[in-house]
Amino acid sequence: MDEAAILLERHTPALRRYAFAMLRQHDAADDLVQDCLERAISHWHLRQRDGDLRAWLFTILRNQFISGYRQKRRRGPHVAWDEVPDSVAVGGSPDSTTMMREIFVGLDTLPEDQKSVMLLVGVEDLSYDEAARVLGLPIGTVMSRLSRGRENLRIYLETGRTAVLRRVK
Amino acid sequence: MIERHNPIGEDDLHAYVDRRLQPERVEAVEAYLNSNTEVASRVSAWRAQRETLRDQLAAKAAEPIPARLRISSIRAARRQSRLRQFRMIAASAAWLFAGGAVGWITAKSDWSVPRPVPAVMVSDAISAYRTFVVDVSHPVEVKATEGDHLVEWLSKRLGQPIKAPDLTAFGFRLMGGRLLPASTNGIAAQLMYDDDHGTRLTLYLRNGEKGETAYRFVREGNVSAFYWIDQGLGFALSAAASRERLLPIVEAVYQQVEGPERAIR
Numbered sequence: 001m002d003e004a005a006i007l008l009e010r011h012t013p014a015l016r017r018y019a020f021a022m023l024r025q026h027d028a029a030d031d032l033v034q035d036c037l038e039r040a041i042s043h044w045h046l047r048q049r050d051g052d053l054r055a056w057l058f059t060i061l062r063n064q065f066i067s068g069y070r071q072k073r074r075r076g077p078h079v080a081w082d083e084v085p086d087s088v089a090v091g092g093s094p095d096s097t098t099m100m101r102e103i104f105v106g107l108d109t110l111p112e113d114q115k116s117v118m119l120l121v122g123v124e125d126l127s128y129d130e131a132a133r134v135l136g137l138p139i140g141t142v143m144s145r146l147s148r149g150r151e152n153l154r155i156y157l158e159t160g161r162t163a164v165l166r167r168v169k
Numbered sequence: 170m171i172e173r174h175n176p177i178g179e180d181d182l183h184a185y186v187d188r189r190l191q192p193e194r195v196e197a198v199e200a201y202l203n204s205n206t207e208v209a210s211r212v213s214a215w216r217a218q219r220e221t222l223r224d225q226l227a228a229k230a231a232e233p234i235p236a237r238l239r240i241s242s243i244r245a246a247r248r249q250s251r252l253r254q255f256r257m258i259a260a261s262a263a264w265l266f267a268g269g270a271v272g273w274i275t276a277k278s279d280w281s282v283p284r285p286v287p288a289v290m291v292s293d294a295i296s297a298y299r300t301f302v303v304d305v306s307h308p309v310e311v312k313a314t315e316g317d318h319l320v321e322w323l324s325k326r327l328g329q330p331i332k333a334p335d336l337t338a339f340g341f342r343l344m345g346g347r348l349l350p351a352s353t354n355g356i357a358a359q360l361m362y363d364d365d366h367g368t369r370l371t372l373y374l375r376n377g378e379k380g381e382t383a384y385r386f387v388r389e390g391n392v393s394a395f396y397w398i399d400q401g402l403g404f405a406l407s408a409a410a411s412r413e414r415l416l417p418i419v420e421a422v423y424q425q426v427e428g429p430e431r432a433i434r
Contacts, residue, residue: 004240005240005241008240009234009239009240012234013230013231013232013234016230016232016234016238021226021229030237030238033238034237034238037238037243038243038247041243041247042424103218103221118222119222122219122223123222123226127189128189143183147179150186151211154211154214154215154218157214
């Protein structure tokens with residue numbers, strides 16, 4: 001295997017995990033990762049040689065997630081984040097505790113940026129700086145998204161109610 | 170080194186949860202949490218949700234990489250699609266030569282004979298290019314600096330998602346775009362780019378086009394244009410530049426617009 005393949009495959013498991021956490025459908029998540037890897041290969045010459053490959057890949061993946069999501073929204077009937085039914089597929093073992101199932105439902109009540117920051121920082125171990133690059137936001141804004149995301153999720157898990165304003169469609 | 174007695178902020182609390190604090194700051198945060206039980210309970214809830222998420226998602230990252238996501242499979246699929254693309258281009262080139270009907274593509278064509286739609290489209294595109302590219306004060310209707318608004322607006326009016334290709338690799342920056350009437354029943358959008366030398370380039374998109382074509386080239390005066398139809402959208406890339414200069418750009422545009430955003434799933 002050449003350098004590009006080795007480097008890309010090193011990050012593939014993490015990309016699959018983030019994609020799955022965002023979509024929580026295994027096939028759709030892998031479709032997203034496939035699109036991301038295709039784009040990374042075709043734009044390989046555009047990456048910054050000494051730059052952070054992992055942050056670059058997450059940026060591509062997230063941008064594709066967002067454009068796919070927007071496209072779906074434009075297509076009429078849709079399920080918004082704050083209307084996702086409780087029955088959505090949840091990863092993990094079948095004997096997951098309520099807290100474990102609830103956490104994904106709670107995560108889905110959050111706006112995409114809060115959710116992404118929580119996953120990128122909390123699960124993928126990106127630094128705040130890297131997360132800021134992925135989201136294209138100043139670091140201070142990333143910190144406040146993280147703070148709001150965690151606090152919203154805490155309130156949801158403790159009260160069963162979303163603290164996020166429901167958008168009127 | 171961070172001052173030990175700096176007041177504790179929200180940032181410190183999150184960095185504490187994420188174990189990203191300097192050791193001496195950890196002490197300060199822990200001392201603070203010991204005397205602020207309400208904050209401490211929030212922080213421990215944050216840490217618990219973080220750990221739960223990590224635990225729940227650990228299995229996903231431990232899975233073996235599926236065959237279709239191996240880089241070798243993705244490359245093989247790309248080679249296949251390039252080959253298809255090459256065949257389409259070769260076929261259309263052959264078609265151009267074979268027909269003897271090359272006349273319609275040039276300005277010399279007989280106007281009484283209905284011209285194929287792509288030819289109408291490309292001539293509209295070139296007219297639009299000539300009209301707006303020389304405009305100094307209002308070359309575009311909506312500037313690229315307005316961000317997503319431009320693409321969202323044009324997508325909405327065209328009734329299908331479009332995107333503005335990134336041509337910075339070729340030194341071209343997106344200036345903005347505008348909406349145009351089309352001589353057919355459709356609506357057209359024009360995206361304009363420029364480079365450091367003031368060369369302007371436009372990507373013209375029009376809805377309601379039928380069929381699917383590989384790209385074709387036409388030159389009218391000093392303007393070169395490549396055009397093609399893909400999934401109901403007609404595209405024309407125009408610039409006062411040589412065919413050779415435009416070709417790599419058109420390939421990049423082609424690749425970007427037929428990307429995942431427009432792929433049918």
